[in-house]
Amino acid sequence: xxxxxxxxGTASAFTIKxxxxxxxxxxxxxxxxxxxxxxxxxIKRSLEVAALxxxxxxxxxxxxxxxxHVGGLEYxxxxxxxxxxxxxxxxxSEVLLNPLWNNVLSGGMSTIQGKICRIDDFFSIxxxxxxxxxxxxxxxxxxxxxxxxxxxxxxxxxFGLLFKVNDKTIFLTTDTQxxxxxxxxxxxxxxxxxxxxxxxxxxxxxxxxxxxxxHYEELKKLSDPVKEKIWLVHYxxxxxxxxxxxxxxxxxxxxxxxxxIA
Numbered sequence: 001x002x003x004x005x006x007x008x009g010t011a012s013a014f015t016i017k018x019x020x021x022x023x024x025x026x027x028x029x030x031x032x033x034x035x036x037x038x039x040x041x042x043i044k045r046s047l048e049v050a051a052l053x054x055x056x057x058x059x060x061x062x063x064x065x066x067x068x069h070v071g072g073l074e075y076x077x078x079x080x081x082x083x084x085x086x087x088x089x090x091x092x093s094e095v096l097l098n099p100l101w102n103n104v105l106s107g108g109m110s111t112i113q114g115k116i117c118r119i120d121d122f123f124s125i126x127x128x129x130x131x132x133x134x135x136x137x138x139x140x141x142x143x144x145x146x147x148x149x150x151x152x153x154x155x156x157x158x159f160g161l162l163f164k165v166n167d168k169t170i171f172l173t174t175d176t177q178x179x180x181x182x183x184x185x186x187x188x189x190x191x192x193x194x195x196x197x198x199x200x201x202x203x204x205x206x207x208x209x210x211x212x213x214x215h216y217e218e219l220k221k222l223s224d225p226v227k228e229k230i231w232l233v234h235y236x237x238x239x240x241x242x243x244x245x246x247x248x249x250x251x252x253x254x255x256x257x258x259x260x261i262a
Contacts, residue, residue, distance in 0.1 A: 003138065004028045005165045005261045008036075008046040010233045010254070012198070013068035017237045020257050021046040022068040025172065025194075027165070029137035035059040036076075037161065037172065043072030050258060054079035059089040059136055060123070063174035064148060064158035065096060065104055073100075074108050077122030090123035091134055093143060095157045097127050139163050144186055146176035149212045160186075165262035168192055175234065177211070178218035187226045192262055194255065195219065197232040199239035216241055224250050231255040 005028075009021025022040030029035075034052070036043070039060050047053065054076050063069055080087055092100060101119040110117050119125065128134050134141050141163045148158035160173045160183075171190035173183070180187070187193060198213040207217045213234065219227070227250040235241070235254055243254045255261070 001030055001032060003030050003165050005170060006050075007194075007233065007255050007257055007259060007261065008050060009040070009042060009257050010235070012234050012236050013040075013066065015042075015237050019049060020237065022071075023196075023234045024069070024072075025261075026050065026052075027139070029139070031137060033058040033137055035061060035136060037061045038063055038069040038174065039072040039076060040068040041071030042068075044075050046257070054088075055083065055085045057088050058086075059091060061091045061141070061161065062096065062100065063160065064156070065100055066175070069174070070100065070104055073105060073123075077105075077109060081122050087120075087122060087124045089126055089136070090119075091126045091128060091136065091141075093157060093159055094127045094129050097125065139165075144171070144173075144183065146173055147179045147182060148175045148177060162186055162189065168262040170194065170262055173214075175212070176214060178214040180222060187222075187229070190229060192252075193226070193230045194233055194261060195230045196234045199235045199241045201240055205240070216246075219251075220249055227251050231261065 006026050008024045008026050010023055011020045021042035024040050025037040027035040027037060034057055036057055076088060128143055141161050143159040144162055146158050146160050149156045158175055162171050168191045169189055171186045171193045173195050176196050196213050197216055197219055198210055199216045200208040202208055207215055209215050231252045232246055232254050247253050
């Protein structure tokens with residue numbers, strides 16, 4: 001069988017629309033094994049819609065620690081633990097691993113009846129070092145640090161991915177500000193770009209910039225050869241921007257759930 005990449009959800013952290021969920025992806029290898037790329041709060045629902053169970057997930061990659069990207073890990077971890085199935089492999093940057101457990105997961109997962117747990121009770125940990133590649137099945141992944149949000153005076157780590165599916169090089173930005181000078185090299189290397197894109201506008205039609213996501217009005221400034229590679233994700237469901245508009249503006253469009261990307 002061929003490998004494949006689909007979106008399980010393509011919307012923002014605040015979406016409540018039926019059948020669209022947090023922006024998470026499902027990568028299937030040639031052998032049929034499945035990796036989640038991010039595991040947001042809605043993962044229980046998006047897996048169900050895709051006719052998948054937690055036990056179908058072999059591995060998970062985490063890009064950063066916001067709930068729409070990690071909020072489903074408790075569900076996946078407890079599901080495998082209490083059903084005595086194999087622990088999912090967890091691929092994560094070494095700088096995110098301890099904060100993931102200490103600041104995000106331990107409050108709900110560290111204590112079960114008669115035992116104090118650690119993260120490796122639930123997941124098989126694969127920590128990825130700075131500027132290191134990692135492998136899973138036939139894939140070779142390059143984590144790309146992106147600029148998402150400032151933590152006081154420093155950048156809070158967030159990582160996109162560059163990898164090949166079949167004959168297509170994919171760049172998943174995950175959550176990122178508009179920063180073409182930092183990631184233009186990866187735009188050029190990719191055949192398909194799946195790009196974070198907020199679409200927030202005031203009632204008078206003027207754009208509202210959160211400062212932590214690339215805005216549609218910013219992405220429109222990219223060159224035509226780059227735009228024609230871009231699927232837009234993480235958009236707001238109430239946005240006045242429609243899919244037809246994004247295509248007219250030179251993009252591939254607003255990616256919808258369960259569409260095959262590659």
